[in-house]
Amino acid sequence: MAKEYWHCIIGPTEGKELPHGADFPLRMAVKKAFDHTTGESAETCYSGWGYNEDDVNKIMNFCLGLSEVKDLREEVDHDLRLDLQDAREEIADLRDALDFCNIHLVDDPLAAHERIMAALEEE
Numbered sequence: 001m002a003k004e005y006w007h008c009i010i011g012p013t014e015g016k017e018l019p020h021g022a023d024f025p026l027r028m029a030v031k032k033a034f035d036h037t038t039g040e041s042a043e044t045c046y047s048g049w050g051y052n053e054d055d056v057n058k059i060m061n062f063c064l065g066l067s068e069v070k071d072l073r074e075e076v077d078h079d080l081r082l083d084l085q086d087a088r089e090e091i092a093d094l095r096d097a098l099d100f101c102n103i104h105l106v107d108d109p110l111a112a113h114e115r116i117m118a119a120l121e122e123e
Helices: 024-038 053-107 109-122
Strands: none
Touching: none
16 A cells, blocks of 8 residues: 655745744654644654745645545546456457357357357347
8 A cells, every 4th residue: 555645835924033942842743743633653744934925836836736646546447447347348248259159050050150150230
């Protein structure tokens, strides 16, 4: 199973001077909430100050793009599953037709020919 990550962007601040390590209490609160919510311990917890609005827009657009890619992948997977099911049904029909031909061509070739022609006319 693919690993999934949660992302969060919070802010902005008005350019206040923040002490070194000011992101630590926020990061620890998020990590604690993650661990509690998922029942798992986070392997990664990254944070940092200094993103500007352009950076945030790029990150958000990238994340939205990933969401669209995931939706598209799910749609393609669904379509492929339907195509595969259709192919399996068609193979089953062909096997039935071959079984019919193998049995009836030997026993009664004329009846087999008539049945095949009738089936072709139905399509």
